[in-house]
Amino acid sequence: MQNAEPSLKRYQELVEYLKTCDHSYYGEAQPILSDREYDRLYLELQTLERAHPEWITSDSPTQRVGGKPLDQFQSLPHSTPMMSLENTYSKTEVSEFLVRTHKALGHSEISFIVEPKIDGVAVSLRYENGFLLQGLTRGDGERGDDVTQNLKTIRTLPLKLRDPIPLLEVRGEVYFPRKAFESLNEMRQLEGEDPFANPRNAAAGSLKQLDPRIVAQRPLAIVLYSPGKIEGISCKNQKEWLHLLQEQGFSIPEKTWFCSSEKELLDSIDELDQIRTQFPYDTDGAVIKINEWPIRETLGSTAKAPRWAIAYKYASEQAISQLHSITFQVGRTGTITPVAELTPTLLAGSTVSRATLHNFDEIKRKGIMQGDFVTIEKAGEVIPAVIGVVLEKRTGLEQTIIPPTYCPACQSLLQWEGLFLKCTSSTCVAQLKRKLLHFAHRNAMDIDGLGESLVEQLVNQKLVRDFSDLYQLTEENLTQLERMGKKSALNLLSAIEKSKSREFWRLLFGLGILHLGVESARTLVIHFKTIDRLLHATTENLLQIHEIGEVMAASIVTYFQNPENRERIEKLRALGLNIGSESDNSGATTSTQFSGMTFVITGTLSRPRESIADQIRLAGGKVSGSVSKKTSYLIAGDSAGSKLTEAQKLGIKILTEEEFQKLAIQI
Numbered sequence: 001m002q003n004a005e006p007s008l009k010r011y012q013e014l015v016e017y018l019k020t021c022d023h024s025y026y027g028e029a030q031p032i033l034s035d036r037e038y039d040r041l042y043l044e045l046q047t048l049e050r051a052h053p054e055w056i057t058s059d060s061p062t063q064r065v066g067g068k069p070l071d072q073f074q075s076l077p078h079s080t081p082m083m084s085l086e087n088t089y090s091k092t093e094v095s096e097f098l099v100r101t102h103k104a105l106g107h108s109e110i111s112f113i114v115e116p117k118i119d120g121v122a123v124s125l126r127y128e129n130g131f132l133l134q135g136l137t138r139g140d141g142e143r144g145d146d147v148t149q150n151l152k153t154i155r156t157l158p159l160k161l162r163d164p165i166p167l168l169e170v171r172g173e174v175y176f177p178r179k180a181f182e183s184l185n186e187m188r189q190l191e192g193e194d195p196f197a198n199p200r201n202a203a204a205g206s207l208k209q210l211d212p213r214i215v216a217q218r219p220l221a222i223v224l225y226s227p228g229k230i231e232g233i234s235c236k237n238q239k240e241w242l243h244l245l246q247e248q249g250f251s252i253p254e255k256t257w258f259c260s261s262e263k264e265l266l267d268s269i270d271e272l273d274q275i276r277t278q279f280p281y282d283t284d285g286a287v288i289k290i291n292e293w294p295i296r297e298t299l300g301s302t303a304k305a306p307r308w309a310i311a312y313k314y315a316s317e318q319a320i321s322q323l324h325s326i327t328f329q330v331g332r333t334g335t336i337t338p339v340a341e342l343t344p345t346l347l348a349g350s351t352v353s354r355a356t357l358h359n360f361d362e363i364k365r366k367g368i369m370q371g372d373f374v375t376i377e378k379a380g381e382v383i384p385a386v387i388g389v390v391l392e393k394r395t396g397l398e399q400t401i402i403p404p405t406y407c408p409a410c411q412s413l414l415q416w417e418g419l420f421l422k423c424t425s426s427t428c429v430a431q432l433k434r435k436l437l438h439f440a441h442r443n444a445m446d447i448d449g450l451g452e453s454l455v456e457q458l459v460n461q462k463l464v465r466d467f468s469d470l471y472q473l474t475e476e477n478l479t480q481l482e483r484m485g486k487k488s489a490l491n492l493l494s495a496i497e498k499s500k501s502r503e504f505w506r507l508l509f510g511l512g513i514l515h516l517g518v519e520s521a522r523t524l525v526i527h528f529k530t531i532d533r534l535l536h537a538t539t540e541n542l543l544q545i546h547e548i549g550e551v552m553a554a555s556i557v558t559y560f561q562n563p564e565n566r567e568r569i570e571k572l573r574a575l576g577l578n579i580g581s582e583s584d585n586s587g588a589t590t591s592t593q594f595s596g597m598t599f600v601i602t603g604t605l606s607r608p609r610e611s612i613a614d615q616i617r618l619a620g621g622k623v624s625g626s627v628s629k630k631t632s633y634l635i636a637g638d639s640a641g642s643k644l645t646e647a648q649k650l651g652i653k654i655l656t657e658e659e660f661q662k663l664a665i666q667i
């Protein structure tokens with residue numbers, strides 16, 4: 001794509017092209033552009049939208065993260081109830097379902113569609129004239145929560161359909177892709193947050209987030225399969241419907257089976273069982289549906305479920321194991337996590353000997369005692385979870401699990417913070433080890449070779465007490481460690497040296513500021529560029545940035561106000577690490593936001609003028625005291641006087657405070 005004069009045509013081209021890129025990247029996992037090139041075009045799109053807000057179409061990729069955090073979700077009614085399915089657990093029950101339906105219909109020529117039963121979060125979407133207007137969770141089936149803002153962040157969900165269908169309601173399942181799930185949990189733990197128990201909880205937790213900016217950072221995906229209310233198109237059967245959905249840009253189940261006999265049906269259930277582990281989502285069963293819609297009408301539904309469909313649930317892989325002891329893990333931010341140590345047990349093809357118990361509340365809720373026999377399950381088929389206690393196997397010798405009083409690593413007194421028990425010592429070696437691992441992580445400073453066993457030795461031998469000590473290690477220090485020859489030592493020293501010049505956002509993320517993820521670190525660098533500017537940033541400055549919410553802003557300010565952290569940063573600066581430069585733009589190729597623009601602010605506004613001016617300056621713009629031909633925008637509050645008249649005379653664009661905020665948000 002060539003850069004052209006700003007024109008509506010160029011704008012539309014960009015929207016379409018970036019939509020195609022999103023589809024290839026998120027829908028097919030086949031990127032057609034490098035991240036850098038994508039960022040460049042996205043920035044061009046944002047710049048065009050800033051200059052021409054009247055061009056913005058609701059399906060522009062920028063519109064996926066537009067909304068402000070909500071106080072709470074609005075509960076809205078479903079146009080037709082969202083029902084559940086009758087569950088069956090044996091082939092006999094499936095055969096009984098066939099007999100029942102044949103009997104009810106009085107003839108035997110029925111075709112079925114078998115679909116995977118996706119283990120996600122059910123939602124209903126409403127498109128009017130082709131545009132996505134509303135997305136509700138299932139709720140109680142009659143009413144659901146309005147999660148439209150969050151659903152819009154799902155890149156594979158079309159904001160606009162191919163055709164302007166008058167009314168199309170479509171239902172399906174939001175899921176958290178299995179591949180991304182493990183790294184989400186890894187990142188959550190690195191960021192000091194609790195991991196999700198399984199991909200479904202991760203999807204549900206993400207959809208319940210009130211701040212769509214957080215949701216936008218999660219790679220949620222969606223599969224659609226059911227109709228709600230429809231007007232203006234006709235469809236006679238499920239096969240046709242799935243085809244229509246695909247044509248309109250929706251993702252549909254990975255594979256479906258058209259069956260016209262009992263044998264075909266039962267075979268497809270088995271076939272699905274064989275291949276379902278290859279799907280990007282968890283499936284807990286097969287859904288068997290009558291294909292023909294008029295027949296569905298005839299059969300109708302019971303109070304809870306349709307008579308024209310059933311779910312066949314696959315047995316989940318469970319095993320029983322003995323919980324012989326509990327260990328308490330100390331996280332990077334001092335959170336103590338209880339871990340169940342189990343007798344090694346074979347489960348779904350691998351041996352399980354540990355399972356996280358998340359927190360002490362969970363132990364209480366499940367009534368787990370030390371020595372108990374417990375049912376374990378591969379939740380989300382990846383991570384083992386303790387489901388519950390096998391009470392019949394209790395001998396009376398089991399012991400209550402008591403939360404520790406002292407940190408298992410540094411023996412300092414632990415403190416409760418809500419549900420979590422924490423070690424608040426600033427010299428705890430367990431925390432230091434996790435902090436160093438976080439610092440060296442591939443998403444942070446990417447220090448190749450600095451793994452768990454090495455960190456363990458470096459800390460235990462008191463060679464490293466802080467990040468800066470890593471940069472003062474010598475060949476001699478390293479070769480005295482276990483399994484560390486001269487060659488490995490030199491490689492490690494070179495990897496550490498190389499990390500000094502890594503991008504500033506990596507260092508910022510590596511510092512381990514609570515709640516600060518990779519994306520937020522990049523955003524901070526785009527806006528503040530250098531550590532010095534960040535050290536002086538106020539909560540107010542930070543809140544001007546669309547992606548930074550209150551919790552994160554507070555955490556950043558607290559971190560930089562702490563003298564120990566300031567000293568830590570000064571040491572890293574002295575060692576020559578990259579602490580940002582005025583030209584750092586964190587991967588974005590063009591200078592950002594308001595560069596090249598001059599603003600004049602006048603009238604009474606909701607916050608001090610200087611705060612708006614700071615926001616503009618932070619984004620690269622200039623603020624002037626008087627209106628001239630060079631003024632790009634006048635921000636006019638209530639009772640604006642002569643400056644407003646002057647701007648009107650010169651034909652300068654005038655923005656209300658709200659319009660200005662919108663502009664800043666789009667950037």
Ligand code: IVH
Binds near residue numbers: 084085306309
């Ligand atoms: S059809 C009228 N098809 O399973 C009910 N449901 O346990 C229409 N689900 O509420 C539902 N995959 O949330 C249908 N391929 C699929 C499904 C599916 C998952 C969920 C759905 C439903 C629940 C019932």
